[in-house]
Amino acid sequence: MREYMTTRDIVGPLLLIESVSDVTYGELVELEYPDGTRSLGNVLEVNGDVALVQAFEGTRGSNPSQTKARFLGRSLELGVSRDMLGRVFDGLGRPNDGGPEIIPDKRLSIYGSPINPTARDFPDDFIQTGVSAIDGLNPLVRGQKLPIFSGSGLPHNELAAQIARQAAVLARSAQDDVVGEKLEGEFAVVFAAMGITFEDADFFTTEFRTTSAIERAVLFLNLADDPAVERIATPRMALTAAEYLAYECDMHVLVILTDMTYYCEALREVSAARKEVPGRRGYPGYLYTDLATIYERAGRIKGRAGSITQVPILSMPDDDKTHPIPDLTGYITEGQIILDRNLHRRGIYPPVAVLPSLSRLKQKGIGPGKTREDHADLSNQLFGAYARGLQAKELAVILGEAALSDTDKAFVAFADAFEDRFIRQGKHEERTVEETLTLGWELVSLLPRSELKRIKDEYVAKYLPSDSES
Amino acid sequence: MEQGKIVKVAGPLVVAEGLVESKMYDLVRVGAEGLMGEIIEMRGDRASIQVYEETEGLGPGNPVDATGAPLSVELGPGLLESVYDGVQRPLDVLERMAGAFLARGVTAPGLDREKQWEFVPTVSAGDTVTGGDIIGTVQENVVIEHRIMVPPGVSGTIADIAGGTYTVTDAIGHLKTAAGETVPLMMMQVWPIRMPRPYTRRISASEPLTTGTRVIDTFFPIVMGGVACIPGPFGAGKTVTQHQIAKWSNAEVVIFIGCGERGNEMTDVLMEFPELVDPYSGEPLMKRTVLVANTSNMPVAAREASVYTGITMAEYFRDMGYNVVLQADSTSRWAEAMREISGRLEEMPGDEGFPAYLGTKLAAFYERAGKVECLGADSGVRNGSVSVVGSVSPPGGDLSEPVVQNTLRVVKVFWALQDQLAFQRHFPAIDWLTSYSLYLDKVETYWRNEVSEEFRSRRDECMAILQRENELAEIVRLVGLEALSAEEQILMETAKTIREDFLQQNAFRDDDQFSSLKQQDLLLKTILLFHERAIEAHGSGAALKDIFVAPVRERITRAKYLGLNDIDQYESIASDIETQLVGGGADDEARAVYAGGER
Ligand SMILES: Nc1ncnc2c1ncn2[C@@H]1O[C@H](COP(=O)(O)OP(=O)(O)O)[C@@H](O)[C@H]1O
């Protein structure tokens, strides 16, 4: 056992330990402070006989002369097993629900390994979330990473819970104009909380309990009053569990990570303590790479039945999409669902800002056989028409309603109806994709037919409600 | 070879002592697993090494073995259709060796050592040859003839050479050098990635690289051998634009570097390209493609190397006399990899933490593009080119940041993506008002000869209309459409047509993703004819509202979906324009004309 009491400096969450030998980069360390507090840590840098260690559970209670550091010769691991389903763990993967220890099937390094790009299978199975703003316009597919960009006070938790509750996959349909049946499959939810309040976490646990989804869920909770640096490990714990369930137990796993903003702040704290040259707004220059090692753990692998779909949630500081956290996230994830404070104020749930939201995998996940032949064109048309309607509304604000052409007036009416009927829906209202498409067609029928430029003629003829021909 | 010892490990950077004979940029093997690394700084007998694999588990005292050779790539038959990581490890081979996840220390040579190729010599014993000369060919696949060259710097007389079936490392013959030495000739060459491959002379490029994307080809063209950048915030369309160019451009060889981007985007290429048919060769697109995939979650040092690995391969095909297009998505991730390594080296940072040499490195990289007279005795006959298209991912879409700014200093084409356009689903979201191409005048002769006499003037006229629209839109915003004259209102409508029916191009529609230059010209011609006739018709009394609802407009809208074989349709649209936009008419008369028209 390599145990040392040679700590020289303690700065924030970091300890500099001298006269060590055989220490390796990334090695797990068990720290014991004079007041009896213990913390796990790992080696961030080793230079000669000096190791720089980050303490996941903080350095409160430590001092240089009496702190013990045991180097364990392995990296931080999680013991995984199917029995994790239905259980609640702390941010470092220790049971936290009073239940027994997990008897692991395997112990896996929480850092995982990158998926070889040649081994990936392209995600193209449409997930019906039952939410029109998502299914109709920015559909989610199995193996995608699609974050929710939100802000304080916005109903991202409700939306994430609704997605987790309603998510279903549809059978392939033999007919282009018929949507397939809902499929039953082995699915699981892995939920990781980083720095959120007890109340927010409680919302999810209650939600999982009341819908008995808890039996298919694994929860990792690091709450606001838990050690901040622990948050660096929490999403990796969750993804390690998810990878085991997906690739070794053949389950379709939905991973909810919330709130990525607190994760990034923990990373910044460590970086600042190391006096690293910061990138934008004090966040470390490697934030992009670091986030990628989390988000890229979503996906599908050829020849394996399971999949990992990620819905990370992050609150945008100041509702600012250009802040480094949403910005770098958007550069890595396959789209983003953005929530909008104005829609929320106007009482529209879910307040999805449709135009800047995006699902990059939609073209592979929708269309004949997967949803319906007209889906892509209709969604393009809805986007285009809504954008034009909002522009016309802006114009009306300056020039007055009367200054608008008849066509523009139709677009304004469309935009209002679109927000009120298409985007707005109940927190427990589940719409099939067919219902969503039907609703879309009803709305485009408010527009002059000659304006439906983005839809193929044959679909207009086939799907446009006939009473609207005028 | 000498062995050193690790003294420090900090992320992807390892410091070792005891490497005294090694040189800068030498390849070393780190730790017991022999992880690949490259020396990037030397102070006394301490060498800083960037390691191309995860360094977890390494510690002081672990060995570092010198190789004495710089980090290089293997060049020869077998490159095409391959998918490599940033340091040319074949990812499909690694998958067979280690499974779905990348494992440390697992490696394989860039070129398959077992595979046999049919070599046909084009020189015979007794011929004198010099570096760059083609000595034979291998039909690598149905599309590409791989031309085997004498490595640069080597010359002499062919002692023997014979056709037959060989692996890339077999001797296909021998060369007697001036010094009297006999050296074996192989199909494989090895070249250090950080050293540009030599050529005889740079020459000026004037032939457009046709991409099939209308806004690029017509408004902001790039030439074969040119350099372009695509900056834009996430979701604006950088990757889709680059995929479009990789798919439909008339380059002969395509090198696509996924530099620190998404794994699924690489999978997309890997699954789609073998299925898609190259419009020029009629064969699957993958046959002319090499993929370098170092995704965001793969080791960051290998990401730094990936752009050099890719461009060295591009230069190699250029040297054979091919036109190559190299796409780097995204150069920002490359710059960030440099920043990360520089930070670990504790170098003095420049703007936003990037190293002070960021600009120099970017310029040197883009400078490896260009059209050249290839090396060899037939110099001047054999020309090749490397065109480079780099995407830039500025934080928050802010174009004043260092990577964009340094890139703009060296590239000649700027395709500016705008998120507002993307939000409206106007794709490609290339902003026609701020983008530019400095090759416009260079391609004019080609356009005149190969497209039409009027293509340039039509393009300029449309651009002028779009610019005028922008000015007028300001007025409309303030005082409304009525403030505009009839002619201005017609211009606004034409501008809208140009935007929606020409500039917008859906990459995911089979009938829209590719437009030939001829079609682009015909589309412009049609749109401008409507514009002219509309003004004339109004001048002789037709009401604007009637002009705007002329049935032929529907046909113009759909004209972009016309195939190459429907060229005659444009004439019929033109005749519709002529018949429907007659002047002088009261409304009744105009309607009568429509009724007699085709629709
Ligand atoms: N030419 C195009 N046609 C249709 N859709 C496009 C086009 N360009 C971009 N898109 C849409 O925009 C999304 C984002 O494009 P992408 O190239 O991935 O952006 P970036 O690389 O800039 O982040 C795509 O998933 C697609 O939905």
Ligand SMILES: [Mg+2]
């Ligand atoms: Mg991209």
